[in-house]
Amino acid sequence: MTVALPTRGDEAWRYSDIAAVEAAxxxxxxxSIIVPAGGTFxxxxxxxxxxxxxxxxxxxxxxxAAIHVLNTGGDYGRVELNVTLHEGADFKLGAVQxxxxxxxxxxxxxxxxAEPGATSSQIVRxxxxxxxxxTYLGKVAVARDAQQxxxxxxxxxxxxxxxxxxxxxxxxEIYADDVKCxxxxxxxxxxxxxxxxxxxxxxxPAEAKKLMLQAFVAGVFEGAADEESLTEAxxxxxxxxx
Amino acid sequence: MLQINxxxxxxxxxxxxxxxxxxxxxxEIHAIMGPNGAGKSTLxxxxxxxxxxxVTEGSVTFTPxxxxxxxxxxxxxxxxxxxxxxxxxxxxxxxxxxxxxxxxHERAAAGLFxxxxxxxxxxxxxxxxxxxxxLNAQRKYRGEAPLTGGEFLKVAREQAGxxxxxxxxxxxxxxxxxxxxxxxxxxxxxxxxIDPALAILDETDSGLDIDALRTVGDGINRIMRKPDxxxxxxxxxxxxxxxxxxxxxxxxxxxxITRTGGADLxxxxxxxxxxxxxx
Ligand SMILES: Nc1ncnc2c1ncn2[C@@H]1O[C@H](COP(=O)(O)OP(=O)(O)OP(=O)(O)O)[C@@H](O)[C@H]1O
Ligand SMILES: [Mg+2]
Numbered sequence: 001m002t003v004a005l006p007t008r009g010d011e012a013w014r015y016s017d018i019a020a021v022e023a024a025x026x027x028x029x030x031x032s033i034i035v036p037a038g039g040t041f042x043x044x045x046x047x048x049x050x051x052x053x054x055x056x057x058x059x060x061x062x063x064x065a066a067i068h069v070l071n072t073g074g075d076y077g078r079v080e081l082n083v084t085l086h087e088g089a090d091f092k093l094g095a096v097q098x099x100x101x102x103x104x105x106x107x108x109x110x111x112x113x114a115e116p117g118a119t120s121s122q123i124v125r126x127x128x129x130x131x132x133x134x135t136y137l138g139k140v141a142v143a144r145d146a147q148q149x150x151x152x153x154x155x156x157x158x159x160x161x162x163x164x165x166x167x168x169x170x171x172x173e174i175y176a177d178d179v180k181c182x183x184x185x186x187x188x189x190x191x192x193x194x195x196x197x198x199x200x201x202x203x204x205p206a207e208a209k210k211l212m213l214q215a216f217v218a219g220v221f222e223g224a225a226d227e228e229s230l231t232e233a234x235x236x237x238x239x240x241x242x
Numbered sequence: 243m244l245q246i247n248x249x250x251x252x253x254x255x256x257x258x259x260x261x262x263x264x265x266x267x268x269x270e271i272h273a274i275m276g277p278n279g280a281g282k283s284t285l286x287x288x289x290x291x292x293x294x295x296x297v298t299e300g301s302v303t304f305t306p307x308x309x310x311x312x313x314x315x316x317x318x319x320x321x322x323x324x325x326x327x328x329x330x331x332x333x334x335x336x337x338x339x340x341x342x343x344x345x346x347h348e349r350a351a352a353g354l355f356x357x358x359x360x361x362x363x364x365x366x367x368x369x370x371x372x373x374x375x376x377l378n379a380q381r382k383y384r385g386e387a388p389l390t391g392g393e394f395l396k397v398a399r400e401q402a403g404x405x406x407x408x409x410x411x412x413x414x415x416x417x418x419x420x421x422x423x424x425x426x427x428x429x430x431x432x433x434x435x436i437d438p439a440l441a442i443l444d445e446t447d448s449g450l451d452i453d454a455l456r457t458v459g460d461g462i463n464r465i466m467r468k469p470d471x472x473x474x475x476x477x478x479x480x481x482x483x484x485x486x487x488x489x490x491x492x493x494x495x496x497x498x499i500t501r502t503g504g505a506d507l508x509x510x511x512x513x514x515x516x517x518x519x520x521x
Contacts, residue, residue: 196293198372198376200346201373201436202377211364
């Protein structure tokens with residue numbers, strides 16, 4: 001845990017809005033969540049006012065935790081998760097960040113597979129316009145005896161303007177030998193031919209973009225108790241951007 | 243209905259259309275044939291407003307010839323937002339429209355449909371959602387009431403059925419994983435649902451099997467062979483023209499119309515090729 005005010009030299013704060021961090025400093029201690037063996041935990045984080053969320057989550061043997069994040073508001077919004085998985089535990093993250101203007105939005109995760117047979121899946125989608133910056137830094141650490149670990153990171157960002165920035169860094173640190181760790185990372189722009197096709201059928205440019213972005217973030221909130229309201233909030237934010 | 247006059251257009255910085263003149267009247271079907279790379283698809287893209295296709299000279303006017311009160315949809319709404327529309331953009335008038343001044347979606351709403359040589363895949367967006375949004379966007383633009391989900395599905399089911407396309411396919415993402423022929427068939431289902439005044443069909447026959455060719459040919463006749471509509475059929479093969487008999491056949495070569503004739507011209511081209519013609 002960082003005690004001193006972080007600087008850009010700290011990997012986990014490399015792309016952060018340090019001035020905003022300083023204004024919020026000192027941060028309260030991270031919220032600590034312990035999911036007991038066999039338990040289930042679910043949380044939705046709607047970051048819409050420029051705040052810093054820090055959660056430490058320990059997932060007990062055979063327990064599950066699912067976190068859904070919609071990171072959209074304020075000049076600087078950060079969601080930081082520090083997750084430890086025990087034997088056979090499961091962690092799921094579905095995060096969407098949507099930013100424009102000069103917003104800085106980030107999702108930072110450290111997922112530690114401490115014991116064998118645990119699974120983790122992280123899906124992160126960022127849509128960035130204007131001069132916004134969206135960052136995902138995700139470290140997956142697999143301990144020496146955490147065999148049969150299965151971990152997936154799927155990270156995609158869509159830049160609506162050339163002036164927007166996406167940083168994506170899925171990172172693996174593996175000390176066991178029998179593990180399956182997959183990560184995919186893509187930063188792109190909306191397909192120009194797709195947009196033209198939609199418009200050639202009568203759809204306005206803004207609606208065409210919105211349709212394609214809706215498809216881009218589709219599925220991320222699957223399984224969330226408030227899937228519908230999350231999706232609606234994401235769509236309305238997308239509507240503001242296009 | 244469509245008046246193309248001395249059209250010059252660049253793709254990037256390269257001149258592709260070099261003084262193309264062509265005129266289509268309501269009720270007519272025109273075929274365009276011509277060598278690979280002559281500019282046929284470019285013409286379709288320029289007419290529908292694809293970004294990057296720049297007109298450097300010439301003009302295009304479009305006159306969707308639906309008589310007032312005989313529009314294909316319900317009566318136009320008369321609220322202020324509709325009254326504020328440029329009357330030339332509403333269907334049901336006979337004002338000529340400067341087509342090139344419109345955005346692609348406005349051209350579609352005015353009644354222009356482009357059947358793509360290579361229909362585009364759009365992952366994550368279902369055909370049904372796409373088409374309902376497209377149709378209702380056009381209707382809104384023309385001041386017509388939107389179709390409800392039920393009304394839309396009825397139209398979609400009819401058109402898919404007539405073209406032998408499974409409703410399940412309509413629920414799939416637009417063109418994703420469709421075979422070449424299925425994509426072309428899907429273009430025709432879209433045309434049936436949208437019911438345009440003018441269709442430019444770019445090699446809709448390419449990639450179709452023998453039965454599908456007949457189905458698509460029948461579809462074009464059913465949807466478009468009407469006194470108030472017109473079709474520009476881009477094709478390499480005489481075979482489609484057996485089903486959809488053209489009133490005129492044009493040869494497009496090196497960015498211009500170099501020859502115009504009746505349906506017989508297609509037979510002559512099939513026999514002799516373009517080289518013979520140029521000689
Ligand atoms: N982006 C581009 N930059 C430069 N040249 C281009 C570009 N796109 C197309 N062209 C060229 O424009 C010319 C016309 O292409 P077009 O697709 O209109 O031909 P076509 O008549 O439809 O041919 P086909 O029968 O093969 O479909 C071709 O020579 C093509 O290579
Ligand atoms: Mg072509």
